[in-house]
Amino acid sequence: MKVVVVGFGLGGLGSAWHVAEQVPDAKITVIGDERPYVRHKLRLVTQGMDLWVSTKHLESKDVEIILDKVTKIKREQKEVVLSDGKTIPYDYLILATGSNPTIPSRLRGGENCAVFRRLEDVQKLIDEKPNEVAIIGASFVALHVADAARAIGAKPKVIVRSRLIRRSLEPELSAKLEEFLAERGVEFVHGKPKEVRDSKVIVDGDKEVSSEMTFVATGVSPEITLAKEAGLELLDGWVIKTDQQGRTSDPDIFAVGDNATVIDIFTNKPIYMGIGTAASIMALNAAKALTGFKAAYRVPRFQKDVFFGGIHMASVGLTSVEAENEGFEADRVYLSGDGWGDYAYLVYEKSTKRVLGFSAISREEVGWKGMEVMMAMIRRWPVSKLGVEVS
Secondary structure (H helix, E strand, O other), rough: EEEEEEEOHHHHHHHHHHHHHHOOOOEEEEEOOOEOHHHHHHHHHHHHOOOOOOHHHHOOOOOOOEEEOEEEEEEEEEEEEEOOOOEEEEEEEEEEOOEEEEEOOOOOHHHHHHHHHHHHHHHHHHHHHHOOOEEEEEOOHHHHHHHHHHHOEEEEEOOOOOOOOOOOOHHHHHHHHHHHHHHHHOOEEEEOEEEOOOOOEEOOOEEEEOOOOEEEEEOOOOOOOHHOOOOOOOEEEEEEEEOOOOOOOOOOOEEOOOOOOEOOOOOOOOEEEHHHHOOOOHHHHHHHOOOOOOOOOOOOOOEEEEOOEEEEEEEEEEHHHHHHHHOOOOEEEEEOOOOOOOOEEEEEEOOOEEEEEEEEOOOOOOHHHHHHHHHHOOOOHHHHHHHHOOO
């Protein structure tokens, strides 16, 4: 069996490893256009951290590593084409092409802004040594840029339209996170960015935010160029549609990670998640599918991070706002201490008390509690199984 993996991120390297473990006689080739590194820790380059990822563990299992760009998928011939015209045949193809930063078209002057996705992006920040950095966005990446800016001695100014990490945190926790970060020197400006001019960002028409370097961190778009040109089915024309095992509309092609959908554990519908923890599970599911395994591990949304070296956050499943949007009659309970962290909310379905989600902000690690909640969600447990009583 010849398996070709396109992509050097968590999904790509994870897929190669799991296929090597699950299908020992497979001939595996992994192709990527940049040397592998830990992308989600990009900000730590400013602190001297080496992010390069060794591929020796893969090469020890005879996995071939090719540093090149795949330019085309030839489905009928079952081969991919490299930038020099060379072709690599496959029996199964796994696409782990990731995603790309997007700049809102409504933002005038946005084409002159920096993004924060590759090593050259953080290196540009280091080389230019700005005193003030404006960051448009309220995402994890926006806060990573703020962290990196502070590390090089710059003043980070985060421009927020709504609230911080709103898909992952309850509203009160977004406010608490902003409070904690402000104490550490981050300036927050609330409003809608309209235009980027020379050394300033115009917010809400008349408010000016001075900046020597401006980043946009408002979201990403799945990298679907190869899939689209190959005629694979897309969801809403935007992301590769897959089943629970990661199989695309072509049964011999899988997609994992930021370029693909997952099956939502609550609605059983395809959704876009675009996070590293999901990519790792998706990679395992694709590898097991190649062995003939029919089931799949469920993929809940689980995120944890630490900002400025001491502000921890964890988020699992749905916030109360998302739960209501999904049609649940939901409620939540506030928790503090006993491993839940300093400030936390557990979201549940009113009628069944089933766990729907959890989010926390704390000065101590809360990721392990997030794992516990994640298992409760997968097993459809009531909150009482977590030692929480609600009326």
